[in-house]
Amino acid sequence: MILYKTEEEIELIRASADVLARAHGEVAGMIREGITTAELDKRAEEFIRDHGGVPSFKGYNGFKYSLCISPNAVVVHGFPGNHVLKSGDIVSVDAGVKLNGYHSDSAYTYPVGEVKPEVLALLEATKQSLYEGIEQAVAGNRMGDVGYAIQSYVEKRGYSVVRELVGHGIGKSLHEKPEVPNYGKRGSGLKLQSGLVMAIEPMVNLGTKAVVQEQDGWTIRTKDRQPSAHFEHTVVVRQNKAEILTSFAHIEKALQQTSQPYGQTVID
Numbered sequence: 001m002i003l004y005k006t007e008e009e010i011e012l013i014r015a016s017a018d019v020l021a022r023a024h025g026e027v028a029g030m031i032r033e034g035i036t037t038a039e040l041d042k043r044a045e046e047f048i049r050d051h052g053g054v055p056s057f058k059g060y061n062g063f064k065y066s067l068c069i070s071p072n073a074v075v076v077h078g079f080p081g082n083h084v085l086k087s088g089d090i091v092s093v094d095a096g097v098k099l100n101g102y103h104s105d106s107a108y109t110y111p112v113g114e115v116k117p118e119v120l121a122l123l124e125a126t127k128q129s130l131y132e133g134i135e136q137a138v139a140g141n142r143m144g145d146v147g148y149a150i151q152s153y154v155e156k157r158g159y160s161v162v163r164e165l166v167g168h169g170i171g172k173s174l175h176e177k178p179e180v181p182n183y184g185k186r187g188s189g190l191k192l193q194s195g196l197v198m199a200i201e202p203m204v205n206l207g208t209k210a211v212v213q214e215q216d217g218w219t220i221r222t223k224d225r226q227p228s229a230h231f232e233h234t235v236v237v238r239q240n241k242a243e244i245l246t247s248f249a250h251i252e253k254a255l256q257q258t259s260q261p262y263g264q265t266v267i268d
Helices: 007-028 037-050 117-135 143-155 249-257
Strands: 067-071 074-076 090-099 102-111 167-169 176-180 197-200 203-205 211-213 220-222 228-230 233-236
Touching: 007 037, 007 090, 007 102, 007 197, 007 233, 007 249, 037 067, 037 090, 074 090, 074 203, 074 228, 090 228, 102 117, 102 228, 102 233, 117 143, 117 197, 117 203, 117 228, 117 233, 143 176, 176 197
Parallel strands: none
Antiparallel strands: 067 074, 067 090, 074 220, 090 102, 167 176, 167 197, 197 233, 203 228, 211 220
């Protein structure tokens, strides 16, 4: 069953999303060569708890961490740990916050140091494909319109969309119906209605779309070990224009302050 949200519930999700956006900003300011992914996870959890929230991912189906941190060929669900970021890496940071009983979810992929131009281009295209999909998340459109917008944008640029992993509805539960694929056919699928809150999250590969799961039961990486990028917003379907509840503004500000060469294109 799809749970459409009241305006009061949307405000509670918005409050959760604000804490999440600021937690992402804290992490963004720490992204650099030589830092471990465990340090990023520790800071995110501290910030979320200090601001009254709970990390949505920690304890979810046995997941032990507050962040999913996925470098290079890891698509999603990477474990924070002793991995040290180095120049040339890219790293996806995916986080969720539960506050006052409601979840929010967002992700951002960062470059570390000097990254190859073709990999930076993948990040830019994946990020923009998120906004292409969000533009279609309006009442009266179909879920297939969202997926088609993402898929067509990245495939025209030579990239591939992961099929096994999708976005999702969100609210009192981290993962609710409906599924939100990053591919699809225009005019197909669920008819979107106002009040649907969902996490749209393109996962786009530089190489083929094929992925494999590691033996830890969580980590998903590209089969060809080419880089993958991941961006995500929590949005609410509205009549004329989707409303983005999460924000990258704190991330973008942190990247500007640390002189990172990427992330200047969209402020929301």
